[in-house]
Amino acid sequence: MSSKQVPVKQIPGSYGLPFLGAISDRHDFFYKQGRDKFFATRIQQHNSTVLRTNMPPGPLISSDPRVIALLDAVSFPTLLDNDKVEKLNxxxxxxxxSTNFTxxxxxxxxxxxREQNHTLLKRFFLQMLADRKDAFVPLFRNCLQEAFIEIQDQLSRKSGKADFNGVFTDASFNFIFRLLCDNKHPSLTNLASQGPKLVNKWLVFQLAPLATLGLPRIFNYIEDFLIRTLPFPAWLAKSSYKKLYDAFETSATTFLDAAENAGLDRxxxxxxxVFLAGxxxxxxxxxxxxxxxxxxGLCGEKLHGDLVSEIRRVVSDEGGITVSSLEKMSLLxxxxxxxxxxxxxxxxxxxxxxxxxxVRSHDASFEVKKGEMLFGYQTFATKDPRVFEDAEVFVPGRFIGEGEKLLKHVxxxxxxxxxxxxxTNKQCPGKNLVVLLCRLFLVELFLRYDTFEIEVAPSAFGPAITIKSLTKASTI
Structure with a gap:
């Protein structure tokens, strides 16, 4: 990116008429355009990647839906500068x-x-994860083994199809619960096998105003009225949350004892x-x-073969799967x-x-007043074509060698x-753990299988994946 001087401009865009402008933008976002086209259209219209718009949920849930959207890799990092911005609520x-959900x-x-409790809680979370670092690999491998057995069983008994999301939803919950609760399996608590369902119910009532079910067009306005007129009350998830709270209260004794010793209210x-875990x-x-x-999966057998070769070679050379061996898998x-x-x-x-x-973009600078809400669409920032070549294309080896320099834009x-x-920052406390788990997932997958086939369908929150086939490993 260039360090050239850029002109100062007024932020383009409009919020429209009070109330009606926010409703119009909301319908464009969810139903008429979809989120990518919503932003792309406005970038083209205003010839700017910094612009004013309204963001859902809007009236009546949000008292002020007006934002300044930052839609490129230069302006987006303003959202991460805690000296310049506040992340309050x-x-x-x-x-x-409502805080009744928590x-x-x-x-x-x-x-x-800048709130004292943030520093205290975040420091404790980071220390808690550091204390459990030796459990990450063996515990997650155990959960993955259970998951792959279930996938294989479903393929055998369900006409050659397996529900990836359902199986790995359970695996994810089991891993998190056992990691935080002294390796106690949730099935041995009051949760039995219901943990993921309870969390999902609790999450849905909080996040429903930010999603759409993808229903046929004739139902769009009905959906919009039902989930974005008033917030869902917390009592709808009260019983689910209480079961979750009780399970963690009785099982996470080491965590809670340490919290008290660190000066936190138990x-x-x-x-x-519960919030961190769920x-x-x-x-x-x-x-x-x-x-x-x-x-x-969509990359196909060529990438699968390259990952198989790298993963099995490194595991053989290193004598097993460790954090250090994962670091030697550059393609992975x-x-x-x-x-x-x-x-x-x-x-x-x-x-x-x-x-x-x-706030600066590639081509201009914009004056922003104190107290204005900034919004960043991360997907546009990390697919900025002026930073990433073939930005819309999945390039497996993009971050190998010199490509590692681009990681500052992820x-x-x-x-x-x-x-x-x-x-002192708002970066996810489990950031490095998530990266590790994703690598470990692919390692276990390609140690067991040479290749696989999937079907992908949209859902309210992320892709829905069906496994169509798994080809067992031909070499070890």
Whole structure:
């Protein structure tokens, strides 16, 4: 990107008439255009990647849907500069679900970096993950073994098809629960096998205003009225959340004891733990693994063969699967980064400006007033054609060798891939763990199988994947 001087311009775009403008933009976003066309059309119309628009859910759930959209790789990082922006109650955008969904507490994800409790909670989360680092690989491999057995069983008994999402939703929840709860399997608690269903119900009532079911057009306005007129009350998920809370309260004793020793209130720590496990970790992984297998699957046998060759060679040379052996698989690492670049699991970022500031794009600078809401569509930032060659194309080896320099433009974790989470930023505390799990998933897949075939269908939250075939490994 050039360091040339650029002109200062007024931010283009319009919010339209009060109330009606937000409704119109909402219908364009969900039903008439879809999110990519929604932004692409406005970029073309205004000849600018920084512009004003409204973002869902709008009236009546959001009191102020107006945002300044940052839609390129130069302007987007403004959202990550905690000296310039505030992240107070903006996790879900221009509205915030009731704290009754989280026991009456504003959990860490809704706290700004300058709030004392944010630093205390984030530091504790990072230390908790560091203390469990030796369990990551063996525990997740155990969960993967159970998952692949179930996939194979479904292929045998369901006319050659297996529900990838369903199986790996369970695997993701089991891993997270066991990691945080002293390796206790959720089936041995009051959750039995219902953990994922309980979390899904709890998540749906919070996030429904941000999604669409993809129903036939004649139902669009009915759907919009039902899920975006008023927020869903927390009592609809009260019983589900209580079961989750009780399970973590009785099973995560090591975590909660350590939280108390760190100066945290035990009850507040448990509500934060449920949110971390259910919203952040499980909610992310249940979408991330389908995205990974979607892109690797669609690349076909050539990429599969290259990954098989690298993975099996390194595992043989290193005598097993370790964190250090995963680091030696350059193609595998690049593939995972490319997945996160081309389809970030969390596509939106929001922040409110702390002060008057200037936001720069490739071609212009824009003055933004204190208190205005900034919005970033991560998918456009990480597919910026002025940064990435063939930006819309999945290139497996993009980040090998000199390509590693581009990792500073990969922002999937609410921060650049080249930086790490800390108590003073809003980057995902499990960022490095997610990368590790995605690599480990592909390693286990290609140690067992030479290739596979999938079907991909859209769903409200991420792709729905059906496994059509798995070709067992011909070599070890």
């Amino acid at each position: 903006v996790l879900d955008g221009t509205f915030m679900p 026991g009456g507490y504003r959990v860490c994800a809704y706290l700004d970096t 009850t507040e720590a448990c509500h934060n733990l 919203f952040n970790a499980y909610g992310g992984l249940k979408n991330q693994f389908p995205v990974v297998i979607k892109h690797v 690492k690049s593939v995972v980064y490319e997945v996160m670049r081309i389809e970030p699991a969390v596509p939106y970022q929001y922040a409110r400006t702390r002060e008057d500031l200037v 922002f999937w974790s609410n921060g650049p891939e080249t930086e790490d989470p800390s108590p």
